[in-house]
Structure formats: C-alpha cells, structure tokens
Amino acid sequence: MTAASAEATAPTAADLAGRRVRVKVPATSANLGPGFDTLGLALARYDELEVEVVDDGLAIEVEGVGRGEVPLDESHLVVRAIAHTFAHFGLERPPLRLVARNAIPHGRGLGSSGAAIVAGIMAAKGLLEPEIEISPDELLELATELEGHPDNVAPALFGGLTIAWVTPEGPRHKKLMVHRGVSPLVLVPEHEMSTALARSLQPTSVPHEDAVFNVSRSALLVAALIQSPELLLAATEDKLHQRYRAEAMPETDRLIRALRAAGHPAVVSGAGPSILVLASDPSERADAIRLVEESAQTAWQALPLAVDFLGATVQAVDAD
Incomplete structure (x- = not known):
C-alpha cells in the first residue's frame, strides 16, 4: 500500500483508542561467517512487547535486558520505529503505553537493535490494521531505513535463514528453511x-x-x-x-x-x-x-x- 492510498483510509484517533497488540521478535545472527551484510539466521530467543493506545502521554516499562539502561522517552528505539511507521503513512504517533520484556542481550551481536526496530514496526502494523495493510516488502523497507542494512531485520521479520540484498526499488529478501540437523x-x-x-x-x-x-x-x-x-x-x-x-x-x-x-x-x-x-x-x-x-x-x-x-x-x- 502506498502512503497516499493509506492516507485516504487512515484510522482516526477514535479508531485507535484502546487498541492493544502483543509482539514477539526473535534474536538474529548476521553474516554467519562469509555472508557479510547478506546472510542472517533467526534464533529462538525473544523480545516481547505489549503496546496500547492510551488517552495521552507516553509510558514505557522495561523488564529483563536493558532495564534501568535504555531510555524511557521518545528516543526509545521501539517508540522511534512506531513513529517512523506512522509517519510513513502520513500519521502522527498516538499516545502509548509500552511494556517491553527483553531477553535478547544488548551489544553482543544478536540483533537487539534490529529486534527493537522490528518490534516497533510490527506493533504499528497491528495498531493500524485493518484500515492499513503493510506488505512484507514495506515492512523490510521500513526496518532497513532505520537499521541501515537488512541482514538482521530480514530474519527478525521473516524467520529462518534469509538472504537479503538491496535494489534501486528497495531491500529484498529470500527466506530459506534450515536443515533439521543444524x-x-x-x-x-x-x-x-x-x-x-x-x-x-x-x-x-x-x-x-x-x-x-x-x-x-x-x-x-x-x-x-x-x-x-x-x-x-x-x-x-x-x-x-x-x-x-x-x-x-x-x-x-x-x-x-x-x-x-x-x-x-x-x-x-x-x-x-x-x-x-x-x-x-x-x-x-x-x-x-x-x-x-x-x-x-x-x-x-x-x-x-x-x-x-x-x-x-x-x-x-x-x-x-
């Protein structure tokens, strides 16, 4: 869906009020040795997020990894990703209550920033449906715009082994199933x-x-x-x-x-x-x-x- 067509069907403030979604995003490992900035693997360790549209303000609670360390304001990466997605469709971010339960280690090469970006984009997707449907290619494009490269966000979004590349029309990916012996x-x-x-x-x-x-x-x-x-x-x-x-x-x-x-x-x-x-x-x-x-x-x-x-x-x- 294009931003222009989305604006014509955009949900109103009344539509969004009280909407609540739960998001689950896997850890990822990128590169896998030789596949620099191209290959990524989704791993079964998860950050979980609950987001609710409230009457006013922004309330953030963090449990697990990052508690007492990450910002609790608009600079929080999940909030930035939600705002980025809303802005893509010409909308302002609504007032939110956000609870993050994190298990992916930060700064260790397991895609924690990519997971936060994907969590925010998926939360926005859930809040904007059914009025706005976001395609897989749009999800990857939005995530790559924030992350800078698609090798972590592609497996976080789609799971499995992913091959990611960038074209003049935007980032693309191919998901592959991994042999059960791995x-x-x-x-x-x-x-x-x-x-x-x-x-x-x-x-x-x-x-x-x-x-x-x-x-x-x-x-x-x-x-x-x-x-x-x-x-x-x-x-x-x-x-x-x-x-x-x-x-x-x-x-x-x-x-x-x-x-x-x-x-x-x-x-x-x-x-x-x-x-x-x-x-x-x-x-x-x-x-x-x-x-x-x-x-x-x-x-x-x-x-x-x-x-x-x-x-x-x-x-x-x-x-x-």
Whole structure:
C-alpha cells in the first residue's frame, strides 16, 4: 500500500483508542561467517512487547535486558520505529503505553537493535490494521531505513535463514528453511561490542582473491545450511571481515580459532563479541561448550538455541 492510498483510509484517533497488540521478535545472527551484510539466521530467543493506545502521554516499562539502561522517552528505539511507521503513512504517533520484556542481550551481536526496530514496526502494523495493510516488502523497507542494512531485520521479520540484498526499488529478501540437523549454539561474553566500532575496522577494499574466496564460501554455506550440514566447517570460512575485527575482541578471536581447530563451525555472531557455532548435532554443541568452559579466560554464557522459523508476530489483544 502506498502512503497516499493509506492516507485516504487512515484510522482516526477514535479508531485507535484502546487498541492493544502483543509482539514477539526473535534474536538474529548476521553474516554467519562469509555472508557479510547478506546472510542472517533467526534464533529462538525473544523480545516481547505489549503496546496500547492510551488517552495521552507516553509510558514505557522495561523488564529483563536493558532495564534501568535504555531510555524511557521518545528516543526509545521501539517508540522511534512506531513513529517512523506512522509517519510513513502520513500519521502522527498516538499516545502509548509500552511494556517491553527483553531477553535478547544488548551489544553482543544478536540483533537487539534490529529486534527493537522490528518490534516497533510490527506493533504499528497491528495498531493500524485493518484500515492499513503493510506488505512484507514495506515492512523490510521500513526496518532497513532505520537499521541501515537488512541482514538482521530480514530474519527478525521473516524467520529462518534469509538472504537479503538491496535494489534501486528497495531491500529484498529470500527466506530459506534450515536443515533439521543444524543445531545452533551461541556463546555470549559479559562484555559488549559496538557495531559502529566493528564496522569502522573494516577496510574500504579487499584483495580480489579474498572477495572470490567469500563468494564461494557464501554459496557453499547456503547449501550446507539447507541441505548438507556436514559441509558447515568449510562453508563458514571467511576472509572479508572477521580478521579485521579480531583486535577489538581478542578472546572471541582466540576461542573461535580453538573451536575451529577442534572441528566446530564457529564464527563471530553479527558484529560480535558473541560466537555462533553452527553445529551439525546436539552432541557437537555439548563438545563446543566444554571446550569454551575449559579454555575461556572470562565468563561466557552458553545458549543452545533452535532456529526460529516463524519470525516476528503480532496479535491484537481484546480490551479488558
């Protein structure tokens, strides 16, 4: 739906009053080794959100991750995403009461900012229906406008393994189902990593042979994830971004090298510092956890997670 056509059918303030929705958004891991800014995987750990249109003001409550840390005003990322979506259709953000229950770690490379953006856009979608229907392409475009790139927001929106790319007409995605033998493990350290810092360590150009190397591994990785998990170790090799960021997260780099030397397909999760191990069975996950417990110099939390195949969901809640 275009913004112009939406304005003709836009809900009034009276229509919105009392509307309440619940949203659930998965964590994501982007890049997956060679698929820099292109591949992303949705993981079964969730932020949940409840949003209600109220008479006036803005009330925000945060439970779990981020409590006492994130802003409780219009600068809150979820609120910004709601406002951005309303503005896209020529509407002002209504007064809101928002309750966020967060489980996705912040600043660890698990897509927390992308999840917040998607949560806000999905909340706006739920509040604006049935008068305004937002297509999947519009959802991805709105999310990418705020996030800057689609590799995290695509799997958060749609679930599964996603390939994301950008065209002159906007971002696009393809969702693929992951082989049931793939058993993701996320290893989360206590310390955070700035995505902006991680990106600043990237060179503006790379050797031609490194680019070719990553093209081959990215293609192989898609095949490994959907059909041939036994190829995951070779498929997760990368020469495009991880080694340039290694100096900013030395223990992440050291543990990834140890895991890969032991045969585990380990990569930096997103911008880091978390580690994603794309194990081919649960016993391999257990072996990887033991290796990290024995060799880590700081505390790491092991999260054996399933792949989320559903993506973000929104449902209307009947008024009490």
